[in-house]
Amino acid sequence: MASAVGAVGAAGHASTESGVWSWITTVDHKRIGILYGVSAILFFLLGGSEAFLIRMQLASADADLISSGVFSQLFTMHALTMVFLAIMPLGAAFFNFLIPLQIGARDVAFPRLNALSYWLFLFGAILLNSSFVFGGAPDAGWFAYANLTSSTYSPGDSMDYFTLGLLVLGISSLAAALNFVVTILNMRAPGMTLMRMPVFTWMALVVSFLLVFALPILTVGLIELLFWRFFDMPFFSAEFGGDPLLWQHIFWLFGHPEVYILILPAMGIVSEILPTFSRKPLFGYTAVVFAGVSIAFLGFAVWAHHMFTVGLGPVAIAAFSASTMLIAVPTGIKVFNWMGTIWGGSLDLRTPMLFAIGFIALFTIGGLSGVMHAAASSDAQQQDTYFIVAHIHYVLFGGAIVAVIGGIYYWFPKFSGHMYNETVGKINFWLMFLGMNLTFFPMHFLGLDGMPRRIYTYDANMGWDLWNGVATMGSLVLGLSFLIFIYNMVTSWLNGEPAEADPWDGRTLEWSIASPPPEYNFEEIPIVYDRDAWWAEKRGKVQHGVPVGGGSGEEEHSIHMPQPSYWPIVVSIGLIIASYGLVYNSGNFIVATIGLLVGIFGVYAWSFEPVNDPE
Amino acid sequence: MANLKNIRPKALLGLLVIVLLPILAACSSTDNPLTTISPKSDVARDIHWNYQIIFWFAVFVFIFVETLLLYAVIKFRRRPNDGIPKQVHGNTAMEITWTIIPALILIAIAIPTWITIFEIDDVPDDAYMIEIVGHQWWWEATYPDGQVTANEIHVPSDRPIGFNLNTADVLHSFWVPQLFGKQDIIPGRTNTLWFTPEVEGRFFGQCVEFCGISHANMRLEMIVDSPTVFASWLSGIDSPAPAAVSPAVVAGHDLFASKGCVACHTISGRNDAVGIIGPNLSLFGERLTLASATLDNNTENLTAWLKDPEDIKPGNIMSESAPIYTNPDLALTNAEIVTLVAYLQSLK
Ligand SMILES: [Cu+2]
Ligand SMILES: [Cu+2]
Numbered sequence: 001m002a003s004a005v006g007a008v009g010a011a012g013h014a015s016t017e018s019g020v021w022s023w024i025t026t027v028d029h030k031r032i033g034i035l036y037g038v039s040a041i042l043f044f045l046l047g048g049s050e051a052f053l054i055r056m057q058l059a060s061a062d063a064d065l066i067s068s069g070v071f072s073q074l075f076t077m078h079a080l081t082m083v084f085l086a087i088m089p090l091g092a093a094f095f096n097f098l099i100p101l102q103i104g105a106r107d108v109a110f111p112r113l114n115a116l117s118y119w120l121f122l123f124g125a126i127l128l129n130s131s132f133v134f135g136g137a138p139d140a141g142w143f144a145y146a147n148l149t150s151s152t153y154s155p156g157d158s159m160d161y162f163t164l165g166l167l168v169l170g171i172s173s174l175a176a177a178l179n180f181v182v183t184i185l186n187m188r189a190p191g192m193t194l195m196r197m198p199v200f201t202w203m204a205l206v207v208s209f210l211l212v213f214a215l216p217i218l219t220v221g222l223i224e225l226l227f228w229r230f231f232d233m234p235f236f237s238a239e240f241g242g243d244p245l246l247w248q249h250i251f252w253l254f255g256h257p258e259v260y261i262l263i264l265p266a267m268g269i270v271s272e273i274l275p276t277f278s279r280k281p282l283f284g285y286t287a288v289v290f291a292g293v294s295i296a297f298l299g300f301a302v303w304a305h306h307m308f309t310v311g312l313g314p315v316a317i318a319a320f321s322a323s324t325m326l327i328a329v330p331t332g333i334k335v336f337n338w339m340g341t342i343w344g345g346s347l348d349l350r351t352p353m354l355f356a357i358g359f360i361a362l363f364t365i366g367g368l369s370g371v372m373h374a375a376a377s378s379d380a381q382q383q384d385t386y387f388i389v390a391h392i393h394y395v396l397f398g399g400a401i402v403a404v405i406g407g408i409y410y411w412f413p414k415f416s417g418h419m420y421n422e423t424v425g426k427i428n429f430w431l432m433f434l435g436m437n438l439t440f441f442p443m444h445f446l447g448l449d450g451m452p453r454r455i456y457t458y459d460a461n462m463g464w465d466l467w468n469g470v471a472t473m474g475s476l477v478l479g480l481s482f483l484i485f486i487y488n489m490v491t492s493w494l495n496g497e498p499a500e501a502d503p504w505d506g507r508t509l510e511w512s513i514a515s516p517p518p519e520y521n522f523e524e525i526p527i528v529y530d531r532d533a534w535w536a537e538k539r540g541k542v543q544h545g546v547p548v549g550g551g552s553g554e555e556e557h558s559i560h561m562p563q564p565s566y567w568p569i570v571v572s573i574g575l576i577i578a579s580y581g582l583v584y585n586s587g588n589f590i591v592a593t594i595g596l597l598v599g600i601f602g603v604y605a606w607s608f609e610p611v612n613d614p615e
Numbered sequence: 616m617a618n619l620k621n622i623r624p625k626a627l628l629g630l631l632v633i634v635l636l637p638i639l640a641a642c643s644s645t646d647n648p649l650t651t652i653s654p655k656s657d658v659a660r661d662i663h664w665n666y667q668i669i670f671w672f673a674v675f676v677f678i679f680v681e682t683l684l685l686y687a688v689i690k691f692r693r694r695p696n697d698g699i700p701k702q703v704h705g706n707t708a709m710e711i712t713w714t715i716i717p718a719l720i721l722i723a724i725a726i727p728t729w730i731t732i733f734e735i736d737d738v739p740d741d742a743y744m745i746e747i748v749g750h751q752w753w754w755e756a757t758y759p760d761g762q763v764t765a766n767e768i769h770v771p772s773d774r775p776i777g778f779n780l781n782t783a784d785v786l787h788s789f790w791v792p793q794l795f796g797k798q799d800i801i802p803g804r805t806n807t808l809w810f811t812p813e814v815e816g817r818f819f820g821q822c823v824e825f826c827g828i829s830h831a832n833m834r835l836e837m838i839v840d841s842p843t844v845f846a847s848w849l850s851g852i853d854s855p856a857p858a859a860v861s862p863a864v865v866a867g868h869d870l871f872a873s874k875g876c877v878a879c880h881t882i883s884g885r886n887d888a889v890g891i892i893g894p895n896l897s898l899f900g901e902r903l904t905l906a907s908a909t910l911d912n913n914t915e916n917l918t919a920w921l922k923d924p925e926d927i928k929p930g931n932i933m934s935e936s937a938p939i940y941t942n943p944d945l946a947l948t949n950a951e952i953v954t955l956v957a958y959l960q961s962l963k
């Protein structure tokens with residue numbers, strides 16, 4: 001038996017260098033990174049289109065473009081798509097591509113697990129979105145507050161798509177996070193101590209730990225929701241002794257760390273771009289790293305700020321007000337250290353740098369409005385109004401997306417081996433900056449004018465027309481800027497000038513190897529003597545002498561690379577079949593069982609697959 | 616200082632945005648029905664005091680950070696013969712400074728916040744308590760002596776008003792911003808809320824917790840009356856509906872029973888109309904608004920509502936489950952609607 005499976009497994013890594021099959025079976029972290037990135041951008045387009053429809057409906061009072069039911073699906077799916085299918089996988093794309101390069105490794109610790117993460121993400125995303133065509137997408141908000149999600153108030157399959165979609169995506173992220181933790185802790189090049197790691201990799205480590213601790217919480221909640229809907233186990237229904245607030249606690253105990261899961265990679269990206277284009281090291285490296293770590297810790301102690309109005313009592317509310325305000329301290333430390341980095345530098349205002357500076361300007365606004373509603377009593381007038389919508393978009397668009405796009409420009413030469421078009425890039429930035437502020441700044445006014453979130457229509461006498469009109473106009477500009485971005489990426493990837501290894505006079509190890517990097521990344525595993533290892537080496541300014549940590553640093557004579565494998569995609573397909581089976585379970589679990597068996601067989605075959613190079 | 620001649624146009628654009636934003640912050644209006652910055656009660660005023668302190672701190676930090684950033688970008692932008700700048704790695708004194716100063720600002724914000732949180736928490740003992748029940752997608756109010764009304768909630772202006780908040784189905788959130796901050800309504804628990812009115816008048820409110828398909832249409836009006844007006848309004852609910860006057864009203868009165876409206880609606884003084892699935896219609900003729908404050912209460916709107924409630928409030932329980940709307944054979948004729956409108960308008 002074992003040998004039979006072994007034989008099947010061995011067939012699994014028949015590989016070709018290019019073509020679709022090579023991408024399906026790839027375990028190369030760079031290719032997986034690109035797959036993540038391209039898929040996430042496509043989903044970003046989808047989520048953006050959903051947002052655009054929402055903006056069209058709200059552009060004026062009493063509009064009749066979209067029905068209330070469809071509107072609920074759109075705002076629910078917009079949030080789910082942006083959070084789980086765009087920003088998180090964009091983070092994963094950067095982690096995948098960059099972590100091994102920045103720490104001087106040849107791949108991640110578990111290359112096939114990495115492929116599994118990607119395929120589960122892709123299929124989970126498709127599962128979630130397929131609900132649009134199979135009878136309606138989730139429509140109870142991305143936060144899915146009980147008891148609107150019960151089978152009484154949400155009959156039909158939409159909430160089952162929500163639960164199973166997020167469960168699958170959760171498995172994907174959890175596997176990826178564990179992989180990155182192990183990679184970063186175990187595979188750093190000789191001499192790269194933790195405090196010599198590039199800040200981006202540091203933030204990746206922090207985010208991965210956050211995911212490892214936060215995702216299981218969501219998983220517990222989702223399984224309870226699933227059991228409630230399938231088997232009438234009343235975790236969240238008050239009339240049978242459950243508590244709808246339990247869901248809120250669970251969801252936000254995951255949901256607030258999730259905010260940092262979305263923003264810390266962006267902070268890491270900015271902490272790489274600013275030094276490079278200022279030609280100065282990051283100011284206060286240690287402070288920036290520890291600020292990131294303490295943000296992560298505090299992130300688990302503030303969840304109830306999403307629940308200031310549910311009636312927790314004044315003592316709890318006062319405590320969560322204080323803990324939430326506390327987060328502003330490490331966040332402020334980061335902002336001021338970035339300022340310190342550009343201060344006295346020689347700022348090359350190229351596209352990535354513009355995005356990084358734009359990030360600081362916009363994220364500051366989101367941070368300040370965050371402190372404003374940390375004040376619980378004042379928040380009673382802002383919670384669930386457009387003021388909050390403004391806040392999250394300054395943090396997640398002005399923050400996360402702007403930084404990520406800056407990061408894509410910054411590492412584009414490394415990803416693709418080509419230079420992007422600088423002029424188009426600058427137009428991209430300015431349009432995005434303008435569109436972003438036009439769209440989201442007026443939402444502060446709308447919030448103060450009392451406009452609630454998640455309403456599909458409003459009356460002309462509410463006085464919300466003007467700023468809604470401006471916001472919708474802004475979203476047109478934003479959409480245009482995003483199309484320009486895509487145009488720049490596609491044309492540059494096809495026809496851009498070839499990129500040198502180190503076009504920006506970079507500071508970290510990824511700039512020491514060719515663009516794009518060869519499959520094995522480093523011909524010779526580098527030895528690290530300093531922070532900003534590559535900069536130090538280029539300038540011959542190795543300060544600290546002896547390398548620390550394992551590895552011989554001797555030239556390795558043969559390079560062993562992991563073999564391609566199709567088992568990860570087989571396992572993913574099995575789990576997706578199982579999920580569809582559960583959505584349509586109507587009394588029997590046959591399809592779900594078949595799917596699970598496929599998955600189990602995949603894992604079994606996978607573990608018998610020879611890993612070593614056949615030569 | 617940066618030589619101003621060298622400032623590029625895009626930097627100026629940035630400057631413009633940064634200078635304009637605080638000015639724009641004055642762009643919220645105090646005339647909007649749901650304005651959050653024009654308090655008309657003690658509680659709302661406390662909240663507004665808290666808000667203003669934080670707002671001005673935020674504006675100050677905003678201007679400080681953005682100006683510094685803009686200045687740095689302009690001053691330190693690369694010039695043709697720039698060398699490698701000094702490789703500064705950090706500065707402990709500065710790290711400590713920019714840890715402590717923000718912390719102090721936060722304490723300055725936290726103290727008024729805590730004061731306000733405790734100040735607005737406890738319902739005063741002498742509050743006039745009204746029971747509120749949120750329904751998908753309308754509001755029910757029960758007064759201490761048992762009178763019931765819906766969607767248009769009258770309160771007296773001379774004492775603290777308290778609410779016990781419950782739901783008949785899913786989560787809702789009760790909010791009349793000029794009078795009080797929002798309070799969510801959660802199945803299985805009774806949240807409370809209170810305020811003391813400062814002026815008489817009509818105040819607008821809206822459900823602000825997503826509660827399903829017609830969440831956007833779950834609005835309300837709170838009317839602060841002088842004590843005498845309030846007392847006579849309240850006793851009006853108890854006194855039976857006036858004797859039918861015109862033939863249309865009489866016909867409407869009968870249709871209200873024969874068309875099944877009585878199964879869901881209560882009208883005081885009618886033994887046959889005691890339904891509780893829909894809003895209590897006892898003083899409906901006096902109401903200023905209709906369908907939980909989504910429409911003005913006039914003949915045209917009422918006719919439209921009875922003709923096709925689904926069009927006005929998608930998914931509402933009346934059009935989903937009243938036989939006259941679910942069974943085409945039982946549909947109301949235009950003539951029937953005219954008499955029903957006449958009858959409903961006579962309920963004063
Ligand atoms: Cu939060
Ligand atoms: Cu609602």
